[in-house]
Amino acid sequence: MRAGRLAHDAAHEELARLAGADAEGPAAAGGSAAAEGPAAAGGSAAAKHDQRNGAREAAAPGLCEAAVPAVVAEALPERAGLSVGNSMPVRDLDSLAAPSAKRIRVLCNRGANGIDGVVSASLGAAAVSRAPVALVIGDLSFLHDVSALQLAARLEISMSIVVVNNDGGGVFSFLPQADREDIFERYFATPHGLDLQPIASSCGARYTRAGRADSLTEQLRAAVKRHGLDIIEVPSTRTANREQHRSVAEAVCRALHDAFGEAA
Numbered sequence: 426m427r428a429g430r431l432a433h434d435a436a437h438e439e440l441a442r443l444a445g446a447d448a449e450g451p452a453a454a455g456g457s458a459a460a461e462g463p464a465a466a467g468g469s470a471a472a473k474h475d476q477r478n479g480a481r482e483a484a485a486p487g488l489c490e491a492a493v494p495a496v497v498a499e500a501l502p503e504r505a506g507l508s509v510g511n512s513m514p515v516r517d518l519d520s521l522a523a524p525s526a527k528r529i530r531v532l533c534n535r536g537a538n539g540i541d542g543v544v545s546a547s548l549g550a551a552a553v554s555r556a557p558v559a560l561v562i563g564d565l566s567f568l569h570d571v572s573a574l575q576l577a578a579r580l581e582i583s584m585s586i587v588v589v590n591n592d593g594g595g596v597f598s599f600l601p602q603a604d605r606e607d608i609f610e611r612y613f614a615t616p617h618g619l620d621l622q623p624i625a626s627s628c629g630a631r632y633t634r635a636g637r638a639d640s641l642t643e644q645l646r647a648a649v650k651r652h653g654l655d656i657i658e659v660p661s662t663r664t665a666n667r668e669q670h671r672s673v674a675e676a677v678c679r680a681l682h683d684a685f686g687e688a689a
């Protein structure tokens with residue numbers, strides 16, 4: 426029990442340090458503004474793509490991707506439903522959410538293969554739930570089931586979707602194949618470069634972007650009180666996510682070693 430608490434505290438201290446240290450730097454100072462602001466109007470498609478990637482690069486440090494499911498769990502009201510997508514969100518919730526007396530219902534759906542049908546299954550839960558439901562999902566899983574959004578509009582289902590957008594499959598960055606620069610991006614990470622804002626508006630969903638934990642909390646708390654579909658994009662990068670996980674794991678090992686010595 427003590428080891429669990431120590432590990433949890435060390436992990437969150439490290440996540441806060443990573444978010445805070447980088448947020449004080451020049452990149453994040455500009456980045457959080459870009460991350461919170463509306464997407465730019467006008468300009469070429471290539472310029473917009475660069476701008477989005479710029480916002481993602483700069484915004485990632487203000488809120489570590491790994492902390493997102495824990496921040497959402499913390500922000501949700503008593504009795505809410507929290508659906509977590511496969512790949513990183515379910516792992517990050519499992520390892521980083523704090524034990525809590527709050528009664529929230531955690532949902533997870535494996536689909537046929539893993540990342541399929543996650544939006545639909547969560548909307549099904551939201552349709553029959555009296556309490557608000559939020560979904561935390563990766564960008565590829567979200568896009569895989571994007572047609573569910575128009576059904577949500579037609580059936581007037583209320584739900585908040587937090588899309589952690591690291592432009593591809595972040596989980597694969599933890600595999601040895603990640604070092605194979607010649608094949609990794611194309612065959613494993615599969616970046617899409619899509620802009621989520623027009624996708625959200627084409628389905629009648631409200632769209633916001635959160636680059637910091639406090640704004641994610643604020644946006645989510647407002648969203649769960651409203652009727653309809655909200656999409657909150659959290660920009661991230663796969664590289665930063667991998668490094669942050671490594672840093673957190675090292676911090677946990679250090680804390681356990683300091684407390685228990687060689688036995689840890």
Ligand SMILES: Cc1ncc(C[n+]2csc(CCOP(=O)(O)OP(=O)(O)O)c2C)c(N)n1
Nearest residue numbers: 512513538539540563564565566594595596
């Ligand atoms: C239907 C289906 N297709 C492909 C896969 C293989 N797969 C597992 S995780 C993953 C990447 C998911 O990316 P994303 O949803 O963005 O989450 P992240 O890894 O960034 O957390 C893929 C493609 C799968 N599990 N299911």
